[in-house]
Amino acid sequence: MRRKLSMFDRALLGPAILDSLRKLDPRVQWRNPVMFVVYLGSILTSGLWVQALVGHGEAPAWFIFNIAIWLWFTVLFANFAEALAEGRSKAQAASLRGLKQTVEAKRLADAADRSRVTPVRADRLRKGEIVLVEAGDYIPGDGEVIEGAASVDESAITGESAPVIRESGGDFSSVTGGTRVLSDWIVVRITANPGETFIDRMIAMVESAKRQKTPNEIALTILLVALTLVFVFATATLLPYSLYSVAVTGLGTPITITALIALLVCLIPTTIGGLLSAIGVAGMSRMMQANVIAMSGRAVEAAGDVDVLLLDKTGTITLGNRQAAALIPAAGVREEELADAAQLASLADETPEGRSIVVLAKQRFKLRERDLTSLHGTFVPFSAHTRMSGVDIGARQLRKGAADAIQKHVESLGQVFPKAVLSTVQEVARRGSTPLLVSDGPRVLGVIELKDIVKGGIKERFGELRRMGIKTVMITGDNPLTAAAIAAEAGVDDFLAEATPEAKLKLIRSHQAEGRMVAMTGDGTNDAPALAQADVAVAMNTGTQAAKEAGNMVDLDSNPTKLIEVVETGKQMLMTRGSLTTFSIANDIAKYFAIIPAAFATTYPQLNALNIMHLASPFSAILSAVIFNALVIIALIPLALKGVRYRPLGAVTLLRRNLLVYGLGGILVPFAGIKLIDMCLQLVHLV
């Protein structure tokens, strides 16, 4: 799964070719109305060829044979595109299936008694049963940790080599079958029946066996069927028109059925018709390459329509931890003095915030990190009671902590808390930073400003999203002041401060009531209602089972920024469909110029004036158009699988660009292509 497959991987080509033959089954063909018409045309022309062989054909047998062959190729090429897309998906699924090896599970009759285990095959485990998993064991199925904590290697599904901690209670209690416990032990309650586990569903999803047409795909299919119908009528009525023309002019012979079928197949949107399902499969599989499992094609498609992105502040917009950014001394205190005290107070503090204070002091005043033991200091750890930490060195009592905690501490020592410091604290909070106070005994030395560090490049990313028409909303538990400052720095459009699960749900509903599509990421159980409500909900794989059930995508990398890629992939899928439809229809113009003069050459030789490509002969013209029509499907398979590149340029620019490339290009390319094929046919003296 980690391995990137090249476009026409040799391992995939063979099976894909076999599959394209297998798909000639009429029951399969029937599912794609456009290609079904080609399929019928192939059968009919084959019949006409046989008729020509046995004697009274409507055209030379070699000509009908060539048309028939290329019509069959058209069908096969479309089959091949679909088979190749499915093959790539299956290859990805196969690597997932590797996880499904049968392991022995240790079933517990009683969760409390870990000494009595019954060995049982993992694929026989039912929902609700309880198993013990110890170091070195594979977790036998999806479940929830109900007791213990263990480090688990989930690299098989995430690709991330660092083990993760799974423990009972809280947001890290869910485990996935097929992953391996590295240390300690856990007791797991199985939450899925055999065949319904997460991996089972992922495999089913990517194998496209269960692939259903998405709403937009259905709408497009309706348009394609309508176009096909109209072309069926436009070509079918040509026969009576031609018969009439021959009768009244007394010239030539009526148009042949072979030419009519060739014209029909060239005109109906076979390019998009043949590639449509491949585009859908490829969309899911591109998500997969980004390590996102979409639960349905509908979810991928919806991603393209997202108007509002809800993003968690921590981890998505800012780095996980705050860092010391500035030291603001109190009146009468030198900054260096404050830095010194702050560094001493943080020496034993191993939290990232604490380390960042040490680093800041070192950077600003070249204060070298000192060894606490050599100073004979005593570390005073953080406690929920005092909400301070620090160090006692001799008589000095250095403390750092939240403003109100230090205020209480100082006042308890009989000192008046300086007003100026209080206003500094408020000032810092207003900037969106977290103020920490440092005190030496009863004396307040000053304020350390802890800042949320906005991820590099994220502002540009949001700018891009804005140009895509997507509004970003930051979700944070911070107070509104802090939230507003970070929101401004990160360049998000809006924020939700002091967010509770209810507030999130309400926000999503209010956006949806205005007709917007909302996407969000989440991992905790308390995110589940909001995930269920959102139109595109990406659950982190590290998240709880409840979150994963509620979402319609799972990000195996658990990277919240992935949402942006998800949106782009969704858009790409729609764009690819639209662009190829335009290309397909625009192609028809050149085909008319090739086929119409040729088809009526005997009745109305004057029509040869329309043969602007100067195709060598009527037979060559019709054959070249048919061959071009078949080859263009093969030529566009890479585009269908990779997708048209999405650029955040704004709707008008993007449309103009694609209209130019696929509309105008679609008009011009076939003129060159058909002429080229015609010249090749001359070279090999086929016509």
Added chain:
Amino acid sequence: MTGESWGLLALLLGVTLLCVKPLGLYMAQVMEGAPIWPLRVGGGLERLIYRLCGIDPGEEMGWKRYAIALLAFNALGAVLLYALQRLQYFLPLNPQHLSAPSPDSAFNTAISFATNTNWQSYTPETTMSYLSQMAGLAVQNFLSAATGIVVAIALIRGLARHTVKVIGNFWADITRVTLYVLLPIAFVLALALVSQGVIQNFSAYKSATMVEPVTYREQATNAAGDPEVDRTGKPVMRTVTTRTQILPMGPVASQEAIKEFGTNGGGFFNANSAHPYENPTAISDLLEMLAIILIPASLTYTFGRLVGDPRQGWAVLAAMTILFVLLYSLANYNEQVGNPRIAALGVSEAATALQPGGNMEGKEARFGIAASTLFATLTTATSCGAVNSMHDSFTPLGGMAPLFDMMLGEVVFGGVGTGLYSMLIFAIIGVFIAGLMIGRTPEYLGKKIESFEMKMSAIAILVMPFIVLLGAAVAVSVKAGQAGVANPGAHGFSEILYAFTSAGNNNGSAFAGLSADTPFFNIALGIVMWIGRYWPIVAVLAVAGSLAAKRRIPVTEGTMPTHGPTFIILLIGTVLLVGALTFVPALALGPIVEHLMLWSH
């Protein structure tokens, strides 16, 4: 193209553009029931109509009820018109004692006028009594026009409203349109036409003796009234010589006004607007052209106004105007170039101060090339069908222009209402593909375009090509169809194709050259007109209902704007591509090959 040709076009479009906003705004206010003075003046009459008919104008309908009411109303109109024609001999206002038209002809005419087609297989002055003309045909001229407009209004409401199930009250809509838009303006227009010399009387026909006898040839008919053909399928012609001329009279002006203003097109006389009693002067010609284009053009403003963004309306109008100029250029250029075989005889076809030049066959000398081709383009691009020249006599490509105008689906201004709603359906289809190309589920005016809209839009657009191509195919395949053709060959094929295109698009103009008053053509074209009118209407109402029920999506940076030049080009491209791709093969066997043959000698 001559300076006169451009000048006339500029004059027509200039005056039209000046009228678009006031008339469009007025229609919007009428449909919204705004408290403007005409509504206050007519309020009493309007309420009386509602009371008499038991209508509650405030009770809005879902799309299905709206469609059923519309179909029932139109079917009833057709039945009444049929009965009136069949009984006209026994009814008053029949000074010529004209007998009833044949059942198939009456069937054709009833459908033709109910569907706003006004295809006339009969010769009015020798077929219809004054009562049939006034109480039958003219009434349908008003009501069929009103029907088209209310469907457009219903679709606009579907786009403008959100999360509701209703699209208006059909009875109130049709009453308001007739009462406040069609009747008053047609009244003023009729007076204006009378001032130019259009007649308005109930006299019996007058007989005049000509200075010189006239000899002409016409296709013979057999005892059954069918045109005769010899064994090779060629029509049998006979020579007629006459000295007297009958001058038909009648209440022409009152019918002439709504004929154009409702894009109906059914002439009081067979010669239609080429007849001096229908269209005597250059001013009346301009007035009639303006009358044809005014409502279709102004409805775009009504649309923009009612959806709350006039730019949307202007964009649609721009697309229509550009297409119109292109189509006019095609007709005008080819007519001005003329016929190479006439030039080969040493006859000058150059435009000079003394002659219009070009191909003048079938054109009134008083109108010349410019006014004839402009009228021809206008009458076919809208679904009017009135003519002031004979399209059959145009050069092959010049004649292809009116034919192609209709094949585009009557969206270049189009019929009253039908033009706008068909164009909006094209917009929906264009936006669908374009929307995909920018990576979003397509939306138009904030409404998502999904499978139901796609299905209905496809029906609305594809019914026309389907019936036109199929009808023409049947006609060229059966003896009864082939018999009507006066000019076998590519031109004869054009004649048949034109007849079915005209009927399928509810245009009603005739290419002539086709003897269409036969049971076969009357019935075939009647069916085509009926399907071509009401299938799309039901589909459009379905789209309206479905859109009205949807939420409106707010506009963002990612939304494709539907008012800029890109959208206009997209819309034009969609219309041209669908029209061209569908009909190019058929056109190749008709006008295109005829043109190539004409010029290859």
